[in-house]
Amino acid sequence: MDSVTLPQLEQAINYWRNLTPSAGEDHRLCPEASALATPYALMIMSHRRELPTVELDERARAALETWAAALK
Numbered sequence: 001m002d003s004v005t006l007p008q009l010e011q012a013i014n015y016w017r018n019l020t021p022s023a024g025e026d027h028r029l030c031p032e033a034s035a036l037a038t039p040y041a042l043m044i045m046s047h048r049r050e051l052p053t054v055e056l057d058e059r060a061r062a063a064l065e066t067w068a069a070a071l072k
Contacts, residue, residue, distance in 0.1 A: 001068055003050045009040045012067035032063035 004012075013036045020030035029037060039060055043051055053061055 001053055001064065003052050004056075004064060005050050006040070006043050006048070009036055009043065009051075009064075012036050012064050013040060015067045015070065016063060031059065032066070035059035035063050 013033050016030055016033035016036070020032070022029055028034075035057065039051060039056055043049075053064065056064065
């Protein structure tokens with residue numbers, strides 16, 4: 001996967017949220033969903049529709065790749 005769209009990031013975040021629901025009193029996201037939430041928010045704020053995956057950090061890229069593999 002060379003790039004990711006905003007809807008794809010949202011789907012990946014929801015995948016991780018369903019797999020590992022929020023925990024604790026503060027309803028903290030699991031590490032994978034949290035790693036994807038930052039680029040998701042930045043894309044919304046900067047009005048970007050697509051993001052090259054090389055711009056993701058290692059944790060976000062790994063979470064995205066695991067989500068993509070689960071779709072196959």
